[in-house]
Amino acid sequence: MAEVRYAKAINMALDEALSEDPSVVLFGEDVAQAGGPFGVTRGLLDKHGELRVRDTPISEATIVGAAVGAAMSGLKPVVEIMFMDFVAISMDALVNQAAKARFMFGGQCTVPMVLRTPHGGGVNAGPQHSQCLEAWFAHIPGLKVVVPSNPSDANKLLKAAIADPDPVIFIENKAMYSLKGEMSETEEDVAIGKARIARSGTDVTIVSYGAAVNTALAAAKTLAQSNIEAEVIDLRSIQPWDEAAVLESLSRTHRLVILHEAVTSFGVGAEIAARMADIGFDELDAPIVRVGAPFMPVPFAKSLESQYLPNTDKVIAAVEQVLA
Amino acid sequence: MKSTKAGKPASKSQLLDFYERMLLVREAENKLSSLFADGEVPGFIHLSIGQEAVCVGVTAALEKQDTLASNHRGHGHALSKGVELESFFLEIMGKEEGICGGRGGSMHVADMSVGMLGANGIVGAGIPLAIGSALAHQVRKNDAIAVVFFGDGALAEGVLHESFNLAALWKLPVLFVCENNGWSEFSPANLQFVANVRDLAKAFDIPSQCVDGNEILDVHKAAEELTAAARRGDGPQLLECITHRVRGHFEGDPQKYRTEEEMTSLSEHDPITKFEKLVATKRITKKEMQSVRDKINQKISNAVDAGRGGSDPDFERARTDVYTAGEGL
Structure with missing residues (x-):
């Protein structure tokens, strides 16, 4: 079993999803050319091309709103919000749009999108770059919230999140990106909702x-x-x-x-x-x-x-x- | 419906079609107004009476696979994009058989089968949804475009500015349609927004046109040109339609903030009256127009009957349908 860092495990899941499913697209601030602020998306632009791996301007409300519209129109977008604190700017798209579309349209559509974002302190990033805001989302009917604790789970749960028909908030931890862990090679059931x-x-x-x-x-x-x-x-x-x-x-x-x-x-x-x-x-x-x-x-x-x-x-x- | 090429005079059948589609929206909303007054439609409804030329003129330039994001004043957008009339009434009357199972109501009418991505209860929120939908069309290379309707009240929303930028950066196939009716809810638009939407679009290099939104032929011609540009890969386009809101922000709003003079002048702008005068000079007879009116009235009457015959939504079915598979915790 190979040891892989948490960031790399996420990168591998994204790479695999982009390779396997042409409807998967990736966008967010600095995720393409720069490979992500924490290097998580490094190499994905070169491998999968600029049609599906895109840098966005610093426009969190529209990044997430566009993810919802794209998910309602046949894509499986995976978007990144650089620090969890910044999701405050995208709350309408998550709470009023993504979470409710399936329900309020009578099950006519699903919103198969994933929002990746890191929470957590421990790196002296201060009051606006350290918060753990997951309870906000767990409180909203229609959203799923995944918080992996190790590289192997991060890999498997992200793949499960991308495959999931409902909107998933996938919460990483910036202090954990360099954490190494063994990648489990078993077909162990790593399902969302299963401890x-x-x-x-x-x-x-x-x-x-x-x-x-x-x-x-x-x-x-x-x-x-x-x-x-x-x-x-x-x-x-x-x-x-x-x-x-x-x-x-x-x-x-x-x-x-x-x-x-x-x-x-x-x-x-x-x-x-x-x-x-x-x-x-x-x-x-x-x-x-x-x-x-x-x-x-x-x-x-x-x-x-x-x-x-x-x-x-x-x-x-x-x-x-x-x-x- | 397939429309004629831009610039060509409209054919008789197209004129009749425009008439029918505008009347459908008008009479559906007139009926909703009376049903609301009688307590048969619960909640809030926002009527677009007086603005029918915009939704009909624009959607007549669309193809079925094109997607549309709407707003709280969205009945016209829904009906003219092709949402079926009976399921529309059933929804707004809160019935299980409604297009959204009675879970959304007037502010959330959607029909994915015709590309109607939903009315929206949040001002401006449909704009980034259309951006995402246009992205999907671009990635899937399916030749479709996305259209979003928003009022002048949405101009001050941040997502509009962000979306203009992103659409221009990515050259997305999207048509922005601003229905400028001069009233941002209860306040005049000029006290809400100092710029104008075409100047704003220009700052992002987004081509635009401004038309009298109560002249359907003008709206349609502009929409034909702009949708063709968006479809051939020229990137986002903007259409501003100057129009007039006859009813209040919501049904029941006494509109004490508008002058009597403005209210009495509204009939001069009525897009359907204008259209009737215009086509009277063409080869369309009064009898033909009466026959369209009779047909619409019958359809609406049938739809209301269907709405009244619908059943109350099942609570358990709704409760267990929040997620695709089962319940959350």
Whole structure:
């Protein structure tokens, strides 16, 4: 099995989709000539040509609006928004157009588009280049939200997202682009909406997604030294999310910690906690604890950002709290 | 319908066809107005009475595979692009058998089978959709073009400016049609936008024409020329149609912001009355015109009956149809 970086794994999925399906097109800011701000789309213009791989001007509202119109007219567009923070400018196209077209037109059309965008802090990019805004989209009926935690999943989930008939927000993590991982060569089911057990354990369930899964795994490794075996569930997608997998794990461990990098308040963790408090109430031996960012913008200075971000210490403290 | 070549005088059958299509839009909207007043049409409806020459003149220059993105004042665009009348009424009356299953209503009438990509509840939002649709035509090399209708109220929306730029950069096969009726919702257009749309297009090297939008032959001739240019690869084109909105922003709007003088002058501009006067000098008889009117009235009456006979949409079917396969969480 070959080791591949997260960025390359995404590039490979795009390359494969462009090769296999002439209706796949790629456009966004600096994705063609420059190969993407993080090098993710490098080489795709040369290989697939300027008809299907295009640079756009800095016009986020129209980039995404055009993706919706193209998807309604026979293409499978994959567009990139350079930083997740910039999706704020494209919200109409996502929320009022892409999410609703299938429903409000009575199922006459689908909107098979993918919007790729990186979220996340840890690189001192400051308040407008670091946010994790995935809860916005998970809240909108009609959108799917995928957040892969490793190169192999990024590759397989992106292919699944492009093949999906509905609009998918595919969230990458800029701090993870250089992360290396083994490319799984199995035909393992990597479907949108299907979680994986990233680490088996018996004492507590830690549910997470995206780069935070790696924080959870690091915490679990430390906890194991104190004979605490944490099970780590990697959701892979948060809309839809694998409620059954979380409940199944909870029914074995009876304790639940939810971890994400996004602000805790009104976040994805709140939804998971509410559902488990409802359908998993009898399984819970302790209150559910959420670990996430405090309710404040992502700060710039290293000393501030490092305190802002969730980390293994905070996860360990949460696990100790639910085991107390 | 296949139209005549630009510049040629319209044939008798084409004139009758224009008349029929304008009357269809007019009488459908007159009927919607009364159904709305009687409570048979729920929600908001925005009528384009007085603007029928624009939608008919432009769509008569289109082919079936061409796509059209519309706006909240979109009944005329839908009907003249070929949305079937009964499913149109069923939709706006909120019925399961409606073209969108009763989920969209007046502001979201769409029919993918005729390239009608939808009316739109968000001002300006159809513009980038048309850009994407034109991109699809360009990539698929299918000789189709995309058309988008927007009002003067959309001129101040950022997506219009972005879309002019992107369409020009990519030489997209798209026709922008600005229906300038002088009113941006409840405010006069000159208090909303300091530039004019043709100057704006010129800044992006987009060729344009401006016509009296209440003269269907002028609208159609310009549309023939501009769609031909877009189709042969000359890139985006703009058509500005100066027209008049007779009804309020939405049905029920008492229009207290318009002067009595303006309101009484509206009949002088009526595109259908103008057309009737014009064709009276041609070889079309009063009897022939009456026969068109009778035919339209019968069609509308049948469509309203169909609308009344429709069933309430099924909630479970709607709830489980948000995604292609099943529900989200």
